[in-house]
Each structure stands twice: as C-alpha cells, then as structure tokens.
Amino acid sequence: MIPEREYLPFMPGWTPYVMYSIFIISILVFLYRFNYNLKVYDAGWRTYFYGIYTNLKAEFKERTRILLTYVFGQKKLLRKKFPGLMHVLIFYGIIVLFLGSFLIFLQEDILTHAGIKFLKGGFYLLFEVVLDVFGIALIAGSLIALYRRLVLKPEYLESNYADFILLFALFFMGVSGFLLESIRLSVTDVPWGGYSFIGYSISRVIKIENLTFYRSLWWIHAITAFVLIASIPYTKLFHIFLIPSNLTLRDAKPEAKMTTPFNLLELMEKEEDFEIEIGVSRPSELRWKKRLEIDSCVNCGRCQEVCPAYSAGRDLSPRIVAQNVKTNLPEKEKTLINGVISDVSVWSCTNCYACVEECPAHINHVDLIDDFRRYLISEGKIDEQKITILSNLDRNGNPYGIPSYQRAEWVKALNAPVVDENPEFEYLYWIGCAGSIDSRAQNITKSMINILNKAGVSYAILGEHEKCSGEIAKRLGEEGRFQQIALENIEIFEMYGVKKIITHCPHCYTVFKYEYPELGGNYDVIHHSVFLNKLIRENKIQIARPLNLTATYHDPCNLGRAHGIYNPPREILKMAVNKITEPIRRESRSFCCGGGGGNSFYSVPEKIKISQLRIRQLSETGADTVCISCPFCATMFEDAKKIEGLEGLSVRDISEIISEIMENHSD
Numbered sequence: 001m002i003p004e005r006e007y008l009p010f011m012p013g014w015t016p017y018v019m020y021s022i023f024i025i026s027i028l029v030f031l032y033r034f035n036y037n038l039k040v041y042d043a044g045w046r047t048y049f050y051g052i053y054t055n056l057k058a059e060f061k062e063r064t065r066i067l068l069t070y071v072f073g074q075k076k077l078l079r080k081k082f083p084g085l086m087h088v089l090i091f092y093g094i095i096v097l098f099l100g101s102f103l104i105f106l107q108e109d110i111l112t113h114a115g116i117k118f119l120k121g122g123f124y125l126l127f128e129v130v131l132d133v134f135g136i137a138l139i140a141g142s143l144i145a146l147y148r149r150l151v152l153k154p155e156y157l158e159s160n161y162a163d164f165i166l167l168f169a170l171f172f173m174g175v176s177g178f179l180l181e182s183i184r185l186s187v188t189d190v191p192w193g194g195y196s197f198i199g200y201s202i203s204r205v206i207k208i209e210n211l212t213f214y215r216s217l218w219w220i221h222a223i224t225a226f227v228l229i230a231s232i233p234y235t236k237l238f239h240i241f242l243i244p245s246n247l248t249l250r251d252a253k254p255e256a257k258m259t260t261p262f263n264l265l266e267l268m269e270k271e272e273d274f275e276i277e278i279g280v281s282r283p284s285e286l287r288w289k290k291r292l293e294i295d296s297c298v299n300c301g302r303c304q305e306v307c308p309a310y311s312a313g314r315d316l317s318p319r320i321v322a323q324n325v326k327t328n329l330p331e332k333e334k335t336l337i338n339g340v341i342s343d344v345s346v347w348s349c350t351n352c353y354a355c356v357e358e359c360p361a362h363i364n365h366v367d368l369i370d371d372f373r374r375y376l377i378s379e380g381k382i383d384e385q386k387i388t389i390l391s392n393l394d395r396n397g398n399p400y401g402i403p404s405y406q407r408a409e410w411v412k413a414l415n416a417p418v419v420d421e422n423p424e425f426e427y428l429y430w431i432g433c434a435g436s437i438d439s440r441a442q443n444i445t446k447s448m449i450n451i452l453n454k455a456g457v458s459y460a461i462l463g464e465h466e467k468c469s470g471e472i473a474k475r476l477g478e479e480g481r482f483q484q485i486a487l488e489n490i491e492i493f494e495m496y497g498v499k500k501i502i503t504h505c506p507h508c509y510t511v512f513k514y515e516y517p518e519l520g521g522n523y524d525v526i527h528h529s530v531f532l533n534k535l536i537r538e539n540k541i542q543i544a545r546p547l548n549l550t551a552t553y554h555d556p557c558n559l560g561r562a563h564g565i566y567n568p569p570r571e572i573l574k575m576a577v578n579k580i581t582e583p584i585r586r587e588s589r590s591f592c593c594g595g596g597g598g599n600s601f602y603s604v605p606e607k608i609k610i611s612q613l614r615i616r617q618l619s620e621t622g623a624d625t626v627c628i629s630c631p632f633c634a635t636m637f638e639d640a641k642k643i644e645g646l647e648g649l650s651v652r653d654i655s656e657i658i659s660e661i662m663e664n665h666s667d
Helices: 015-040 045-058 060-072 081-114 121-152 161-188 197-205 211-234 236-249 264-269 288-295 302-306 318-327 343-348 354-358 365-378 384-396 410-414 432-437 439-454 471-476 479-495 506-519 528-537 567-576 610-619 631-643 654-661
Strands: 427-430 500-503 524-527 547-553 577-580 625-628 650-653
Touching: 015 045, 015 211, 015 288, 045 060, 045 236, 060 236, 081 121, 081 161, 121 161, 121 197, 161 197, 161 211, 161 236, 211 236, 236 288, 264 479, 288 318, 288 365, 302 318, 302 354, 318 365, 343 365, 354 365, 365 471, 384 471, 384 479, 410 439, 427 439, 432 439, 432 631, 439 528, 439 631, 439 650, 439 654, 471 479, 471 506, 479 506, 500 506, 500 528, 506 524, 524 528, 528 567, 528 654, 547 567, 547 654, 567 577, 567 654, 610 625, 610 631, 625 631, 625 654, 631 650, 650 654
Parallel strands: 427 500, 500 524, 547 577, 547 625, 625 650
Antiparallel strands: none
C-alpha cells in the first residue's frame, strides 16, 4: 500500500459544497472589512497595491531583506525571549497549518481533476510529521500567551475579552485538529499512522470511534477556522497583513530622520504667495500610509515598557498615543490634541526612539508626536518655556539666550584656528551651543581642541560665525525656523568650503547627517567618538597610560539608536581605562538621559527625573566613572548625581579621558 492523503474521511458527499460556501462567505466578510479599512486610510485597492508594487520595484532586495528579517525572522519580537518564542510558535504554527490546508485543497479540488496527486508516498509521510510538529507549536504558543495574560500579567500588557477569545480559538484549532486525527487513526488504523505521531499517540490512549462525534467536531473545527479568517480585519490578527504592508510601504528613510513637511527653498522659488499648513491635529491630516502604520499597533505595550518618559511618571505612553489615534482613525475630523491626547503628553517625549526601536509593528511614534508638536507650534499653543527657547534662537542664535558675541569669546584662549585664519583646513570642528555656552560641556570642547592640536589635525572652528545647528527648533516642531537656520549655516559652510565636519554633539551630528542634505547641505559628518578612535588606530594619538578606573559607558540616543554607533566609544575605553562594566540597558536598549527632544531646556510634570533613573542604572554597575559622548548627557548626569547623592561618581566625556592620558598632554 502507498501512503496517501485521505480526503474528508467519514464526511457526507455534500460536505465540500457546504464547506466552500461558508469559506466564500468568510472571504467576502474579510474583503468587506479590508475595503472599509482602506477607505479609513483614504486609500483604495489600487493605491494600496500600487504603493506596494512601486516600493518593491524600486528597492526589491532591501525590502525583501527587511521582510525576511522582521516578518519571517521575527527579529524585533525575539528581543524579548519568552514572548518572542510565544509569537514564533503561533506565527509559524498558523502559517504552516494554513499551507498544509492549501496543499490539500490544491490536490483534492484542483489537480485531482487532472489525475495529479502529490500527497502520497514519502512526501505525504513528511507532510504529516511537519503538520503535527507545527500543530504542537500552535498549541504551545497559545498556552504561553494565555499564561502571560492570565498569570504573569506584565504591567505593560493590556488584555481584553477579544484577546482571550482569539487565543482560545487558536488553542482549540490545534487541539481539535489532533483529536480529529486520533479518531481517524482509531477507525482506519493504517500502517503509516505513526507518522501522524500526536494523533496516533492519542488514539492509542483514548480510542474514539464515534463517527457522529467526529463529524460534529469536524464542522466545529472548520467553522472556527472560517470565522477566524473572516475576523482577521476586525481583530489583532489583521497585523498579519498590516505589518508586512507597513514594512513595504514605509518611506525609505532612517528611523531617526525626521519628516520634512515642506522645503523652504522650493517655496521661496515660487512667484505667488503661499500659505503653509503643517502639523497634525486630526486623523484626516495623517498620510494614508501613516494611518495604516498606526492601525498595525497590536497594543503589545513593548513601547511603553522602554519609554523613559513613562518610567519617570510623565503623562506619556507611546502605546496609549498609538491606540488613541488608531481608535479615532474612522472619525477623520476629530480633534486629537487635547481631545484624546494631551499637549503634556506631546511635550513629555524625549525623542529617544526607544519605542521605535522596540516596536514589532515598526510604528514611528516619534514622527507622530513631532507632527503634533508642529501643530501646537503653528497654532501658537505653547507655554512661556517654549516661547523663550524659540525667541532665544531668533535673537541670539542659541537656545540659552546668551548674546551671540559671547559665544566664541572664551574659545579664543584655547589656541583653536578659526576659518578666517586657516582657509585650507580639512575638518570643521563644530562646537555647538552646549559646547560653547554650557559650563560643564565647555570642558569637552577644551579637551577636543587640545587633542586636535596635539594630533596635528587640519581643522578650524567657525568662531563668531557659529550659531545653533537648528536641531532644537526641528525637534520642537518649528520647521520654518529650523530650515531658515539650516540654510544660513549652509551658506556659511559654502563660503568657507566646508566638506567635513567633526562634532562632539550627537544632536548636531544627527541634524547635519539626516536633515541638512534635503536643503542642499551634504557633508561628511563625523562624531568625535569615531574620529578619536580613528586617530588612536592611526597612532596620531598615543595613550601614555590607561587610567585606573572602573568605567561604564552610556549610549546617547542620538548616537546609538539614531546611527548605530556603539563600538567606537567602547574601543576607546578599552585602551583608556583598566576596567569596563556594562549597564543592563545599553546599546540599542540604552535608557535616555532625559535631555533629548528639547527637554534640556524645558520641564514637564513628572514623578522623578529621567536622568535620575538613568544615573541609578549606571551606578548599579559598580563603576566609579560614567563615560559619555554627548554634552547634554554630561549636564543631565551632573545634576542627577547631586540629587541622588552620588557626588563620588565621576561623569566624563571620552574626549576628556583621552586628553588627560595622551602623551605630551599639556594643560
């Protein structure tokens, strides 16, 4: 006897007609809701599929790599091992069992009319083994999910009746499938039954041969499957389609690059008057791709768990923001800001991108929040703190409010060449507002200038020509002011032939690298951690001795998550100190210092400062020195350690350490 697949054993001859009638109804229900959702996004089938086709055609290899990595590889989900395993089991259980059902349909309802059967012999036996393995996977994944929601109940994970119904349905599909298999094997007792090893094992323990029970269970199993298919666009299961769609349709830009609602240069070239409306206050003002992106949120809470603002007790949860917008997508003209989302929530965000990094649905919460900020700015709905910051940028060219002429005065004594005096420089050393004005950050500037001088680097500073990079204006939502500042800086850069820029400020680094190119400013931008590491490797800096320190390194958000720069600072420290101990929250999971997104210059209600939470985490490593590579982190941690009573904990930039221990160091 040749092993082969039996088709609908013990079922009446009319079964296929009823079964496929119900299946067609479930597909129609599915398509009806899918079409409704597309209308909510203000997209149609043509727009949706054309967008997917266009992006795949333009970047087929990259988009395919992303889909393989994040959809089939489950990369982000596996960042958390236990829930990641749960999702992998459910995901592949559903996928493989669906493919198994499709192969049966393909053979029995299509190819059989041509006399073709492939579910036989060795392939069929392998087929049975594989289906049993992934049936177990589905059951195990469903049980883990139920255990998490019923027993573990992590604080960030919200559950509702729909979640439990869905999980019990998936669990039932797996269990009933094996039970049907066991009854079939009890009745037929075929020689190859052992290859269906789960059903066969059950049939040896519980021998059920009641065909009425079999037929009843079979219909319940089938109808449950069809109901699940029909329910996909109505439930969390819709993310099966939405997340791959989001990954394919999303703009090809780095996640930490902000959106650009208009281009001031292009608008200025128009002869007629123009009026700009920017920001988002209603769902209708979101692009359709952004609406689809928000709709892919499954309320898993991973973003909330890693959010520093939420941890500090601020009125912000990226999960709640996404869910509130998602819930109100059909109400296209509903006011969102101070309707369902408070302006305090909007200003509580530090733009650290921890939520974006963690989100398995690849939602960019920061882009959404920054669009809300643009609306508040454009409508003048801001408090005195933000007004003062923006006024300082206008009057003084910096957010601190220090007169512009004072900015470069103190640097003159540091023997740093200025562009007017050294027109043949290779690198422009961009000091930045913090490095020029903040007393703590000024020491980083001194250290860098000392290093650059001793290493014989061909560089110059702008001196009195330097002003803010505009990053804070961009982050606060003042797009027009940012672009004006950027265009003025680009004009100065062109005047002095700037091609390469070194900066110790990750915020300036990010804005130069990601935002200036859209306005015509294309430069080779290098963060000082990368540049210092390069100087050491090329023996242009020689370390006299490593310091007898136990150091821990804090990854700045605008350097780590924004650009993936994790190793260069650590490579420097390995040569510069005797011992390094790492915090639990590090690299892509680093915890914000609290200074990003303009938060260094204004305050919001909170239970504890974000910087305090982070300095505690760093002090728990047992290190005596916290090493940083961002002037804002330095300032935030200096204040936090005083509040926490950790005055003995030193906070030092990597440039300060190198400047101290490099050979021929001069004070």
